Amino acid sequence: MxxxxxxxxxxxxxxxxxxxxxxxxxxxxxxxxxxxxxxxxxxxxxxxxxxxxxxxxxxxxxxxxxxxxxxxxxxxxxxxxxxxxxxxxxxxxxxxxxxxxxxxxxxxxxxxxxxxxxxxxxxxxxxxxxxxxxxxxxxxxxxxxxxxxxxxxxxxxxxxxGGNVEAIKDYDSLPLPAYDLLPNLDPYFVTAPAGQPFSILYTSKGCPFKCSFCTVAGTPLKMKSSQKIIEELRYLKEHYSLRTASFFDETFTFNRKRTEEVCRLLKEENLDIKWYCNTRAHLVDKELLEMMRSAGCRGVSFGIESGSQRILDSVGKNIKIDEAKNAIKWAKEAKIKTFCSFILGLPGENWESVSETMRFVKETLPTSAQFNVAVPYPGTKLYEDTYGKDVPNTDFRKLYQDSAVTGTAELTPDDLNNAREAAYRALYTSGRWWGSNLKHVITEPSDLDLAFRYALKIVNNFVFHKMKDAH
Ligand code: SF4
Structure with missing residues (x-):
């Protein structure tokens, strides 16, 4: 065909x-x-x-x-x-x-x-x-x-x-994506156009964890081997002069041994690629983060979700606040940037737990923080808890993390939207936060271009777009 x-x-x-x-x-x-x-x-x-x-x-x-x-x-x-x-x-x-x-x-x-x-x-x-x-x-x-x-x-x-299909078992058996269909990688970047040529890659897909708000919770985890990952990166280096990669997986460090192998091979191959990944706070440690940094890792995104242990427990996040704090601290010590996302409005949220989240951010000072409002996405436990199992029709066109469609027992959707804006304002007007990032740039001059563009983005986004269609 x-x-x-x-x-x-x-x-x-x-x-x-x-x-x-x-x-x-x-x-x-x-x-x-x-x-x-x-x-x-x-x-x-x-x-x-x-x-x-x-x-x-x-x-x-x-x-x-x-x-x-x-x-x-x-x-x-x-x-x-x-x-x-x-x-x-x-x-x-x-x-x-x-x-x-x-x-x-x-x-x-x-x-x-x-x-x-x-x-x-x-x-x-x-x-x-x-x-x-x-x-x-x-x-x-x-x-x-x-x-x-x-x-x-x-x-x-x-x-x-037509009935269910089984997820592919051997993720290595996938052919290389048809990158040749792209004229080049020029249009692509994440957050700010720096460090190009840039590409995303999936080195694994699926997540066995059960966070109640997440659309991929409990989906089969499929992983590529370290050799297969390197093969894809080598191809991108040779054909597109790739400089920066973002591993788009839900939890890149799920298998510690594989992460170590990827780091080892990246160093052996000397591909000179800077990379970023997403993972969970309890799936890193100081030694691993140092190893990742030495293999080119420059940033890790953690879904922290909340600074309140009560809220984390209520959504099955299965992470302790101290684990989250340690992960950010160790990453910063390893000179890895930390991008943390938080959700305001998970079940049980009230002004006290919102304050706990803000205290967490002020204490840990991640490189950047994303504040979303909770969205009951179809298929999640949160959706069922919010609407019940059989909703005749969902107005799915309104489901986006920049505007709340539901509140909690104690907070209205407007409260949550206000909390989101206040959280961004508190972060972006924090002298300690700017100071922490300035310190990073001084010790990592190669990030100067990115930092400058990121600062411009913040001003533009907060002042002109009120964080709509963005984080
Ligand atoms: S939020 Fe992250 S860890 Fe939790 S189920 Fe989703 S992908 Fe997995």
């Missing part, structure tokens, strides 16, 4: 991240659509003819998509969408159908995977919604269409759900 993979355009000029657990508008980051590149290489393995366009990355609109469809004449169009950009992203399907009603249209969006029927009802031009693990369900869908089947495993079509 001739398949066109599409990352839809930006939303009202704001960049959109359309990657599994991270399906949001994000004003200050432009990420390459890694999952689409992965699907492209899988489809090529099945002998499909694949073309691709990243309209978000290139900052191009739907006119470009029309041209692309007219030129490539695909049999099928696959694209990603997000809850808050739903109607905008669905124009991809509508345009394909307008140009040729025989084109099959398929969409991917992890956040809404438990609302499959609602998605199909609200998207008349969508022939199929891929709800299961895309590495398996996407090739299955294209092969089903090629064979003339009406249903397909891991997807909902107008004829029904």
């Amino acid at each position: 001739k398949v066109l993979l599409v990352n839809p355009p930006r939303y009202n000029g704001v960049s959109v991240i359309r990657e599994e657990r991270c399906e949001v508008t994000e004003r200050y980051s432009v990420l390459e659509p890694y999952s689409l590149l992965q699907i492209a290489s899988l489809l090529r393995n099945d002998n499909h003819n694949v073309s691709f366009i990243d309209l978000n990355g290139l900052d191009m609109g739907y006119d470009t998509l029309k041209d692309k469809i007219e030129r490539t004449k695909p049999d099928a169009v696959l694209f990603r969408f997000t809850p808050t950009t739903f109607d905008h992203d669905m124009k991809t399907a509508s345009i394909a159908k307008e140009l040729n009603s025989d084109i099959h249209t398929g969409g991917l969006c992890w956040t809404l995977h438990t609302l499959g029927s609602q998605v199909m009802n609200e998207a008349p031009d969508l022939d199929a919604y891929i709800t299961d693990e895309y590495e398996v369900a996407s090739p299955a869908l294209i092969n089903s269409w090629e064979n003339g089947d009406n249903i397909s495993p891991g997807a909902i079509t107008k004829h029904g759900y």
Whole structure:
């Protein structure tokens, strides 16, 4: 089949991240659509003819998509969408159908995977919604269409759900994502355009932990070997002169031995790549962080969520406040930047626990902090606790962490939005916080460019955009 993979355009000029657990508008980051590149290489393995366009990355609109469809004449169009950009992203399907009603249209969006029927009802031009693990369900869908089947495993079509697919067992068996479909890595950066060429990579996917607010809680963990990771980085270095990588995994350091091996190989290969990762606070220690730093790690994102042990326990975070404090301290000692995210409005939140979170931030002084409001995303325990199991229709277009749709027993949604703004104001007006970051830049002059751009972002974001569509 001739398949066109599409990352839809930006939303009202704001960049959109359309990657599994991270399906949001994000004003200050432009990420390459890694999952689409992965699907492209899988489809090529099945002998499909694949073309691709990243309209978000290139900052191009739907006119470009029309041209692309007219030129490539695909049999099928696959694209990603997000809850808050739903109607905008669905124009991809509508345009394909307008140009040729025989084109099959398929969409991917992890956040809404438990609302499959609602998605199909609200998207008349969508022939199929891929709800299961895309590495398996996407090739299955294209092969089903090629064979003339009406249903397909891991997807909902107008004829029904095709049944579960099992997550891929051997993550190393995935072919290298089809990076060759990208003209270059120029458009891509995270938070501020520094350290380019930049790329995200998944070295693992899935998370066995059970945080009640998280859309990927309890999903099967699949890991690439250290050799496979190095192979991908080497490719990116050789073909795109990669300078900075962000391992997009939920918990990069889940397997300590693998992390050690990656560090060892990175040093042996001397690829000279600076890298960033996400992980949980209890999955690092001082020695590991020092090893990571010596292998090029320059930043770690920790989902701290709250400075209140009571709140952490209520959402099953399974982390102690002292573990979180130690992780930040050790990372800073190892000269690794710390990006910490917090959620305001988790069950049991009150003004006292909000203050505990602020005290935590003031005490630990992470390099940066993201304050989100709690969002009851479909499929999470938080959603069930908030709405019950069978909600007829969810207004998923409003689900974004910059504006509360629910409160807690003691705080209203407005309280939470105010708390979020106050938290950012407290951080950004803290002389100790600026001083701590200034100290870092003095000892790490290579971060000067990034720090300068980041400071500009803060002013722009806080003063002009009030932290909307961003963190
Ligand atoms: S550790 Fe918790 S918040 Fe992080 S990805 Fe896993 S379930 Fe989600």
